[in-house]
Amino acid sequence: MEHKIAGEAFYEIRIEGHLGPEWAGWFEELTITRAPDGTTLLAGMVADQAALHGHLARIRDLAMPLLTVAYQRARGP
Amino acid sequence: MTMERLAPTAANSVTPLIAAKLIAPPARAGLVARPGLVARLGGWRDTAVTILSAPAGFGKTTLLSEWIAAAHSAGRPAQSGPAPTQGAEEAAGALASNALHFAWLSLDAEDSDPARFWSYVLAAMRRAAPELPADLGAPLWAPQPQIDAVVAALANAMAALPAAVVLVLDDYHTISNLELHRSLAALIDHRPPGLHLVLAGRADPPLPLARLRARGLLQTLRADDLRFSADETAAFLSQTMGLELSAAAREALERYTEGWPAGLQLAALWLRDHPEAAEQSVTALADEDRYLIEFLAEEVILRQSPEVQRFLLDTALLDRMCPELCDYVTADARRPSDEGPALITRPSGEIIEELERRNLFVVPLDVRHEWHRYHNLFGDALRRQLGRQRGPHAVARLHRRAAAWFAAASTEDAALLGEALRHASAGKAYDLGADLILPRADQLGAQGHIGELIVWLSALPEAVLSARPALAMRYAWVLFLHGRQGEAARWLAIGEAGLAERPDPDPLTAALPDAIKATMATTRHDDAATLFHADRAAALLPPDESVWQSTIEIARGLAHHVRGEAREAATALQRAADLAARTGNDYGNMISNWYLAQVRLGQARLDEAARALRRIADGGNSIYGGYRDTGLARIAYDRDDLPAARALAMGGLQALEATGGQPRMILYAHCLLARLARASGDPAAALTWLDAGEAIAQRLDLSEDLEIIAELRASFAVADGDLDEVDEWAEAAGLVDAEVDVRREADLLTLARAQASRGRADKALRIAGGLLAHAEAALKRQCDVDRHSGNRAALADRLEQLEAAHKKVRSAL
Numbered sequence: 001m002e003h004k005i006a007g008e009a010f011y012e013i014r015i016e017g018h019l020g021p022e023w024a025g026w027f028e029e030l031t032i033t034r035a036p037d038g039t040t041l042l043a044g045m046v047a048d049q050a051a052l053h054g055h056l057a058r059i060r061d062l063a064m065p066l067l068t069v070a071y072q073r074a075r076g077p
Numbered sequence: 078m079t080m081e082r083l084a085p086t087a088a089n090s091v092t093p094l095i096a097a098k099l100i101a102p103p104a105r106a107g108l109v110a111r112p113g114l115v116a117r118l119g120g121w122r123d124t125a126v127t128i129l130s131a132p133a134g135f136g137k138t139t140l141l142s143e144w145i146a147a148a149h150s151a152g153r154p155a156q157s158g159p160a161p162t163q164g165a166e167e168a169a170g171a172l173a174s175n176a177l178h179f180a181w182l183s184l185d186a187e188d189s190d191p192a193r194f195w196s197y198v199l200a201a202m203r204r205a206a207p208e209l210p211a212d213l214g215a216p217l218w219a220p221q222p223q224i225d226a227v228v229a230a231l232a233n234a235m236a237a238l239p240a241a242v243v244l245v246l247d248d249y250h251t252i253s254n255l256e257l258h259r260s261l262a263a264l265i266d267h268r269p270p271g272l273h274l275v276l277a278g279r280a281d282p283p284l285p286l287a288r289l290r291a292r293g294l295l296q297t298l299r300a301d302d303l304r305f306s307a308d309e310t311a312a313f314l315s316q317t318m319g320l321e322l323s324a325a326a327r328e329a330l331e332r333y334t335e336g337w338p339a340g341l342q343l344a345a346l347w348l349r350d351h352p353e354a355a356e357q358s359v360t361a362l363a364d365e366d367r368y369l370i371e372f373l374a375e376e377v378i379l380r381q382s383p384e385v386q387r388f389l390l391d392t393a394l395l396d397r398m399c400p401e402l403c404d405y406v407t408a409d410a411r412r413p414s415d416e417g418p419a420l421i422t423r424p425s426g427e428i429i430e431e432l433e434r435r436n437l438f439v440v441p442l443d444v445r446h447e448w449h450r451y452h453n454l455f456g457d458a459l460r461r462q463l464g465r466q467r468g469p470h471a472v473a474r475l476h477r478r479a480a481a482w483f484a485a486a487s488t489e490d491a492a493l494l495g496e497a498l499r500h501a502s503a504g505k506a507y508d509l510g511a512d513l514i515l516p517r518a519d520q521l522g523a524q525g526h527i528g529e530l531i532v533w534l535s536a537l538p539e540a541v542l543s544a545r546p547a548l549a550m551r552y553a554w555v556l557f558l559h560g561r562q563g564e565a566a567r568w569l570a571i572g573e574a575g576l577a578e579r580p581d582p583d584p585l586t587a588a589l590p591d592a593i594k595a596t597m598a599t600t601r602h603d604d605a606a607t608l609f610h611a612d613r614a615a616a617l618l619p620p621d622e623s624v625w626q627s628t629i630e631i632a633r634g635l636a637h638h639v640r641g642e643a644r645e646a647a648t649a650l651q652r653a654a655d656l657a658a659r660t661g662n663d664y665g666n667m668i669s670n671w672y673l674a675q676v677r678l679g680q681a682r683l684d685e686a687a688r689a690l691r692r693i694a695d696g697g698n699s700i701y702g703g704y705r706d707t708g709l710a711r712i713a714y715d716r717d718d719l720p721a722a723r724a725l726a727m728g729g730l731q732a733l734e735a736t737g738g739q740p741r742m743i744l745y746a747h748c749l750l751a752r753l754a755r756a757s758g759d760p761a762a763a764l765t766w767l768d769a770g771e772a773i774a775q776r777l778d779l780s781e782d783l784e785i786i787a788e789l790r791a792s793f794a795v796a797d798g799d800l801d802e803v804d805e806w807a808e809a810a811g812l813v814d815a816e817v818d819v820r821r822e823a824d825l826l827t828l829a830r831a832q833a834s835r836g837r838a839d840k841a842l843r844i845a846g847g848l849l850a851h852a853e854a855a856l857k858r859q860c861d862v863d864r865h866s867g868n869r870a871a872l873a874d875r876l877e878q879l880e881a882a883h884k885k886v887r888s889a890l
Binding site: 007024025026028047048049050051052053054055056057058060061062 | 130131132250253254255258278279280281282283284285286287288290299300301
């Protein structure tokens with residue numbers, strides 16, 4: 001089994017609640033979509049695991065409940 | 078006789094800082110040099126912020142240490158003869174402006190509190206740039222710390238400095254406070270020219286950096302940048318780890334670890350113990366199903382000798398270790414048991430040296446290699462192994478041993494008690510923690526460690542405190558000294574209730590409620606209550622000396638002072654000072670001598686006042702020096718030696734500000750400097766001092782000091798003939814037609830002068846009459862007490878003069 005420390009990858013993160021547009025600057029490179037079901041989707045290319053955890057830390061510190069974190073694919077579309 | 082309002086000592090010092098967090102880890106020999114990466118870091122002048130963001134074990138901290146060491150050796154100017162005379166100043170200036178200083182701060186989860194974080198940042202900045210103003214941290218002293226003000230002040234201060242500072246915040250991923258992130262973002266927005274920020278951590282810092290990045294002002298080094306290249310891997314394996322491998326084995330290892338330095342090191346350690354068939358081993362590694370770190374760490378640990386293994390596990394819980402601490406913590410393993418002979422026989426110092434030599438993840442914390450710690454990942458693995466192999470009871474026992482060692486060592490260094498308590502908490506041994514603090518609490522308070530005591534005691538569960546009335550009441554005491562009256566009252570009540578239920582074996586405890594109440598009464602200027610409680614406390618105190626004796630005598634002295642009984646006040650305060658000196662109670666010594674000096678000032682006995690102040694300290698930059706010099710400044714002012722007064726006042730103020738607390742004394746100094754400015758013919762400067770003082774008092778909600786400042790303004794207004802301003806002030810202060818209360822003597826005299834200037838003789842005389850009556854009564858009391866002293870004649874004279882004056886006033890009305 002290869003132990004990979006993942007490089008660039010496309011991730012989708014879903015959180016409970018709507019994230020206002022003023023937070024866009026805090027989540028670089030992620031597209032923020034407010035869904036009608038009251039959740040927000042943050043999606044985009046993430047440089048590496050450290051960048052992903054940076055996004056997760058922001059969400060943690062905003063106290064918005066984390067619903068899903070999904071790895072979609074490596075490299076861009 | 079003017080009765081000044083004394084400045085009680087609500088000590089409001091910020092918690093002490095752990096020095097180790099402010100010291101950059103030393104660069105280590107034998108590691109692979111990474112000049113390319115160091116050069117990238119060296120390009121900091123073109124950017125505002127540098128980010129090192131990579132998981133644990135990528136060598137972020139190591140790289141930063143390498144960079145700092147390189148910068149320091151490069152910065153030494155080559156001096157080969159006298160500097161050229163022409164342009165020497167420009168050269169020196171260029172050197173200074175190119176001078177690069179590093180401010181280092183190692184963060185942990187406890188630093189997620191904005192006030193604490195910024196206290197540490199300021200301390201780190203001051204180590205790098207000592208010329209930063211001493212009162213930058215003033216907005217942090219308030220009960221509601223004002224972070225924006227600190228950030229703005231820091232940005233402005235940096236803009237004024239010629240030197241450049243690189244502020245390194247290591248392990249920023251431990252910070253999880255949104256307000257803190259925002260405040261750091263604000264500092265970055267300010268972008269003071271001389272400040273460059275380096276944020277290192279395991280995740281991208283959660284800050285809004287998009288704008289910086291868009292403008293090319295952000296530099297980032299990520300995991301991919303920090304991975305070992307093929308050359309670096311080769312150098313690491315042969316140079317650092319002393320492994321000679323075939324090219325094939327090396328490549329296999331590279332593929333397996335993907336250049337992750339920590340993984341490479343672990344794999345190399347593992348391989349070193351498998352010298353037989355390196356290539357097969359590496360292939361076998363690649364077939365392992367478990368996570369690299371988990372597998373390798375366990376393997377590496379289990380392959381050590383029984384002695385080293387036991388040592389590693391016993392010391393796994395320590396955040397940092399020195400030989401003596403390790404000897405103590407491993408004591409059980411050094412004794413033969415039922416299972417066999419002692420497991421550990423070599424001194425810990427030797428074992429640590431061996432671990433370091435063999436690159437077994439032991440990292441030195443200082444240049445002298447007195448203290449070491451385990452690298453995070455390895456330490457984590459050790460702790461997991463410890464839990465698995467020996468179980469929770471062993472873990473708790475090890476924490477307790479560490480706590481005991483640190484507690485014993487704390488007699489030399491009070492900050493170590495904090496580490497003791499952290500271990501006690503980690504071992505869930507809160508009772509142990511409480512029992513460690515209690516016997517040391519009084520001495521710690523006497524040495525002025527009030528802030529620490531508050532932090533340590535508030536970390537204990539309430540149930541543990543409530544079960545110990547002796548400790549609960551000391552908690553009340555330190556809370557009171559910090560101006561947290563409500564909480565102090567609550568814990569005093571809890572302590573008293575506990576005492577009522579079950580008397581404490583220590584007789585001293587019974588006296589505490591009254592001793593504390595006596596001091597609490599002094600801040601209300603309630604002389605009757607003060608003396609009542611002081612007498613009761615004195616009756617209950619055991620005869621052997623303690624810090625509480627001087628506390629009681631200080632309270633007595635203050636009560637007498639409020640009553641105008643100067644001689645009794647001086648006697649009590651002198652007794653307090655002597656007691657304090659005898660019991661090594663530096664803090665009590667300072668307070669009692671300070672108040673004694675105030676009493677002597679009231680008696681116009683300036684020499685004795687100065688003598689009292691000189692007993693506080695030899696001078697210098699501590700809180701003691703601050704009190705001493707501020708007091709001596711006042712005496713110089715009374716003697717009309719304005720230059721000396723100003724020098725002493727400025728020195729005292731700086732010393733006080735450097736302590737990060739003592740706001741009421743600082744305000745006293747501001748008022749004195751205002752008076753000095755006026756006396757030197759600079760009324761504008763006087764108002765500046767008052768304005769500055771008022772801002773501090775408002776921020777910290779110190780109402781009594783606001784009143785004092787207002788009265789001082791009014792007295793200046795009287796002197797300037799600006800009587801409308803005085804009228805406004807008198808209205809606001811509720812003095813107009815009020816009862817003559819001698820505790821507001823200063824206010825009343827100012828008002829009387831104003832009324833007289835306005836031609837309102839009746840009002841002026843009413844005040845004067847009231848104050849004279851009180852002075853007469855006090856003097857009469859002195860005469861009665863002094864029946865047999867030689868002073869009697871002089872006192873009787875004064876009394877006659879007073880009575881004559883009073884008669885005049887009464888007839889004029």
